[in-house]
Amino acid sequence: MVNPNKVTERLFQSPSKYIQGPYAIHNAAKYLGKLGKTPLLICDEIVWRIAGEELVGALEKSDFKIHRIVFGGEASREEVDRIAQIGRDKSSDFVIALGGGKTIDTAKTVADGLALQVAILPTTASTDAPCSALSVLYRPSGEFHCYTFFDKNPSVVLVDTTVVSKAPARFLAAGMGDAIATNVEARRCKNSTNFGGGLQTEVSSAICEKCEEILFKYGKQAYEANKAHAVTPALEAVVEANTLLSGLGFESGGLAAAHAIHNGMTAIEELHGLLHGEKVAFGTICQLVLDGVPTSELDRYIEFMLSVDLPVTFELLGIPHVKDEELRRVAELSCAESETIWNLDLVINVDFVFGAIKAADAAGRDYIRRTGWKKN
Numbered sequence: 412m413v414n415p416n417k418v419t420e421r422l423f424q425s426p427s428k429y430i431q432g433p434y435a436i437h438n439a440a441k442y443l444g445k446l447g448k449t450p451l452l453i454c455d456e457i458v459w460r461i462a463g464e465e466l467v468g469a470l471e472k473s474d475f476k477i478h479r480i481v482f483g484g485e486a487s488r489e490e491v492d493r494i495a496q497i498g499r500d501k502s503s504d505f506v507i508a509l510g511g512g513k514t515i516d517t518a519k520t521v522a523d524g525l526a527l528q529v530a531i532l533p534t535t536a537s538t539d540a541p542c543s544a545l546s547v548l549y550r551p552s553g554e555f556h557c558y559t560f561f562d563k564n565p566s567v568v569l570v571d572t573t574v575v576s577k578a579p580a581r582f583l584a585a586g587m588g589d590a591i592a593t594n595v596e597a598r599r600c601k602n603s604t605n606f607g608g609g610l611q612t613e614v615s616s617a618i619c620e621k622c623e624e625i626l627f628k629y630g631k632q633a634y635e636a637n638k639a640h641a642v643t644p645a646l647e648a649v650v651e652a653n654t655l656l657s658g659l660g661f662e663s664g665g666l667a668a669a670h671a672i673h674n675g676m677t678a679i680e681e682l683h684g685l686l687h688g689e690k691v692a693f694g695t696i697c698q699l700v701l702d703g704v705p706t707s708e709l710d711r712y713i714e715f716m717l718s719v720d721l722p723v724t725f726e727l728l729g730i731p732h733v734k735d736e737e738l739r740r741v742a743e744l745s746c747a748e749s750e751t752i753w754n755l756d757l758v759i760n761v762d763f764v765f766g767a768i769k770a771a772d773a774a775g776r777d778y779i780r781r782t783g784w785k786k787n
């Protein structure tokens with residue numbers, strides 16, 4: 412992600428079509444019909460009961476012949492190989508992902524291997540995975556493995572906000588954790604190449620700013636609406652910020668320290684129960700510390716995160732007694748050669764990152780002490 416070739420072209424990439432709205436799954440045939448008729452549907456058992464049967468019902472009415480695969484839960488090379496072999500055997504003509512970020516990343520990688528188009532139907536707004544032309548792969552043990560890149564973004568991304576509104580609000584909050592990092596990271600990536608291999612365009616930075624604006628404006632309101640399973644304008648705006656704006660923004664804007672620190676944090680086993688966006692939220696506070704932002708600015712982000720129950724301290728992350736050796740390991744992994752932390756226009760080393768992680772926790776604790784914030 413460093414810019415060794417001194418790239419000078421600006422580059423922006425995106426999925427071909429993005430659709431979002433209540434009961435959008437009912438109209439899936441209209442948008443997926445152009446991709447094929449015999450898709451491989453990847454979803455886990457939980458999602459099958461929530462939206463799978465409904466989707467298959469809608470598609471079968473339009474004569475689709477669907478082969479369903481039960482996703483095993485981890486976006487790993489092993490899982491991709493297993494599913495791709497079934498896709499080959501069944502001569503599937505496109506791939507559908509129905510579920511969260513791990514299902515989506517697996518489906519994108521399977522589709523790329525089979526040279527097929529992929530349609531992404533997220534059932535939560537928990538990450539900005541749906542729109543990008545990359546997947547994040549993990550080891551079967553859950554530790555970060557690598558990013559893998561594709562020539563094309565998904566052909567269709569279709570978000571049913573009725574389904575999303577019925578998911579636990581914690582997922583929407585995690586999506587906001589992922590999305591709040593987007594502008595913080597991209598604004599420090601002005602001189603590095605983005606995931607498409609070019610420089611930021613004007614529209615990529617505008618999208619990142621808009622994403623952040625929506626979260627500060629509607630994030631808390633959308634979180635509460637989600638708890639009531641209500642589809643409201645605020646919820647629609649935040650789902651779009653988490654899914655479309657954050658997705659386009661990070662891919663064509665660039666990632667930096669927040670995500671590198673998230674990737675490092677996956678080495679701590681006690682954090683495996685947390686969602687991606689929850690760890691990214693904490694990584695965002697770490698990056699703001701590295702950036703040297705004023706306390707008033709740091710407070711603004713911490714206040715936002717606490718308003719939607721995102722973790723800003725070790726205690727809220729569930730690791731109150733984490734050891735310095737473990738945090739140093741996180742810092743070392745965040746500074747791996749291939750990491751996005753090197754996009755930052757700052758002097759970076761393991762000591763600075765280790766210090767930023769400790770200081771982020773201290774800033775979160777200080778904010779809570781000063782304001783008397785209490786978890787509901």
Ligand SMILES: NC(=O)c1ccc[n+]([C@@H]2O[C@H](COP(=O)([O-])OP(=O)(O)OC[C@H]3O[C@@H](n4cnc5c(N)ncnc54)[C@H](O)[C@@H]3O)[C@@H](O)[C@H]2O)c1
Nearest residue numbers: 457511512513514534537538539540543545546547578687
């Ligand atoms: N490729 C990218 O550009 C990109 C970007 C951001 C994140 N990611 C990746 O996304 C992954 C995280 O995704 P995630 O946070 O969605 O976790 P996840 O995919 O593990 O999903 C978490 C759980 O949510 C359940 N679920 C899905 N929809 C539901 C619903 N409507 N109601 C109730 N439960 C539901 C699933 O069954 C699953 O058990 C990470 O692996 C991360 O690296 C990738």
Ligand SMILES: [Zn+2]
Nearest residue numbers: 539589687691
């Ligand atoms: Zn992310």
